Amino acid sequence: MSQHHHDHDHDHGDGHGHPHAEIAQTGMPGYYEIMETAVRELLVERRLIGADEIRRQIEVLDSRTPALGAKVVAHAWVDADFRRRLLANGRTACEELGISFYDDTQLIVLENTDEVHNLIVCTLCSCYPRPVLGLPPDWYKLKAYRARAVVEPRAVLAEFGTIIPDDVEIRVSDSTAMVRYLVLPRRPDGTEGFSEEQLAALVTRDAMIGVVPVTLTAGHTAKGALQ
Amino acid sequence: MPSQTAAHGGPFAGIVPADGEEPVFAPGDAVRIRTLSPVGHYRVPLYLRGKTASVEAVIRPAAVDNEEEGYGRNAGARRHYYRVAVPMTAIWADYRGNPADSLRIEIFETWLERI
Amino acid sequence: MTATEQLMKRLPNDIGGLPAEPIQRVEHELEPWEKRCHALADVLDFHKIINTEEKRRGVEALGSEMVGELSYYERWLAAFANILFQKGILTPGELARKMAEVEARFAEEAADRKPCP
Numbered sequence: 001m002s003q004h005h006h007d008h009d010h011d012h013g014d015g016h017g018h019p020h021a022e023i024a025q026t027g028m029p030g031y032y033e034i035m036e037t038a039v040r041e042l043l044v045e046r047r048l049i050g051a052d053e054i055r056r057q058i059e060v061l062d063s064r065t066p067a068l069g070a071k072v073v074a075h076a077w078v079d080a081d082f083r084r085r086l087l088a089n090g091r092t093a094c095e096e097l098g099i100s101f102y103d104d105t106q107l108i109v110l111e112n113t114d115e116v117h118n119l120i121v122c123t124l125c126s127c128y129p130r131p132v133l134g135l136p137p138d139w140y141k142l143k144a145y146r147a148r149a150v151v152e153p154r155a156v157l158a159e160f161g162t163i164i165p166d167d168v169e170i171r172v173s174d175s176t177a178m179v180r181y182l183v184l185p186r187r188p189d190g191t192e193g194f195s196e197e198q199l200a201a202l203v204t205r206d207a208m209i210g211v212v213p214v215t216l217t218a219g220h221t222a223k224g225a226l227q
Numbered sequence: 228m229p230s231q232t233a234a235h236g237g238p239f240a241g242i243v244p245a246d247g248e249e250p251v252f253a254p255g256d257a258v259r260i261r262t263l264s265p266v267g268h269y270r271v272p273l274y275l276r277g278k279t280a281s282v283e284a285v286i287r288p289a290a291v292d293n294e295e296e297g298y299g300r301n302a303g304a305r306r307h308y309y310r311v312a313v314p315m316t317a318i319w320a321d322y323r324g325n326p327a328d329s330l331r332i333e334i335f336e337t338w339l340e341r342i
Numbered sequence: 343m344t345a346t347e348q349l350m351k352r353l354p355n356d357i358g359g360l361p362a363e364p365i366q367r368v369e370h371e372l373e374p375w376e377k378r379c380h381a382l383a384d385v386l387d388f389h390k391i392i393n394t395e396e397k398r399r400g401v402e403a404l405g406s407e408m409v410g411e412l413s414y415y416e417r418w419l420a421a422f423a424n425i426l427f428q429k430g431i432l433t434p435g436e437l438a439r440k441m442a443e444v445e446a447r448f449a450e451e452a453a454d455r456k457p458c459p
Contacts, residue, residue, distance in 0.1 A: 028449060058378065124270060268399040274359040
């Protein structure tokens with residue numbers, strides 16, 4: 001799903017999706033990779049950090065994908081007691097399922113209903129529930145989404161193909177400090193006989209950010225999925 | 228501010244919490260987000276300065292002020308963050324949508340004043 | 343408010359509510375160095391060598407031109423370097439010498455990978 005972006009937004013954007021254009025041309029890592037390597041090696045040489053700590057943290061990051069969040073959502077759909085605990089304290093409920101919060105954040109889970117639709121953004125940077133969803137997509141970190149989600153959420157949602165009826169209340173959560181947010185989407189109609197695994201396969205990353213609903217058609221792949 | 232404990236109704240009388248241990252605001256409180264202009268680092272976006280809000284929840288545990296963390300302070304005085312709700316129509320004069328639409332955000336205690 | 347006052351009062355990352363383009367749903371798989379950069383940020387925070395909030399402040403302190411032009415992890419790296427200098431953990435000269443060494447090593451490795459004519 002690498003749709004590299006070429007916007008050269010000179011106003012707070014996050015341009016340059018190609019940090020490695022250089023390596024393709026010269027066979028050599030680029031300036032920033034050299035800098036990353038140099039900073040890391042200096043810190044390791046001085047025993048301020050361990051090389052194994054970086055390797056371990058990469059494994060931690062790789063183990064966090066939207067498939068985890070999808071399992072949490074599906075479990076909440078089938079287990080009313082768990083759903084209650086999840087809405088009361090997102091972090092401890094996820095920890096029950098073995099999902100650790102390595103980044104010291106709290107988690108508030110926001111339930112979408114036929115009366116309320118929740119949408120998550122971080123206007124100041126890129127706060128995101130990384131322990132349960134992995135790293136955020138580029139569009140979540142770019143100016144357009146961050147600038148507009150708090151002022152015209154309905155128009156932003158429409159650009160994702162999501163039309164929220166006027167009588168449904170929208171709550172936009174701007175994530176800024178120690179709390180991260182996860183949307184508990186509505187369980188789609190027609191899934192009454194589904195197993196928890198089948199339900200989890202329907203839940204996408206974008207549905208847990210609140211930009212799209214969960215539908216019977218748009219599931220994610222077994223790998224963990226970007227959409 | 229003595230005897231906050233009574234209000235919190237623990238089983239033992241006479242316990243005095245340290246400064247900052249107990250949240251100053253409670254769910255339902257009406258507050259105003261202060262109009263301040265910190266230099267260098269802040270986590271209260273400009274679009275919310277001076278807006279009135281209602282406290283939805285106290286965020287626990289109490290934490291170090293993130294403006295101070297930004298300059299390397301990792302421990303020390305802790306206060307609470309509060310998740311507050313602000314109506315969209317109170318933020319944006321020309322907001323288009325349901326009048327009940329709202330913005331929710333966590334704000335550090337020092338940024339809130341009771342109204 | 344004067345223009346320079348505005349520069350002091352609005353951090354370059356504080357963009358909520360500003361006019362912006364339609365959303366382009368772009369995403370890319372992280373390059374290996376970007377993933378390592380993210381892991382480095384986490385490890386630096388675990389040790390409180392550079393905590394998360396310092397990293398954010400370090401990015402903001404790059405100023406609006408750098409914030410606008412550099413990619414996400416390029417900004418993080420630039421912030422790490424500046425903060426490590428400010429804390430006296432590294433000096434600009436040490437980093438420059440290490441970067442020259444790493445660049446020479448990479449060039450050697452690239453040459454070794456080239457097939458013999």
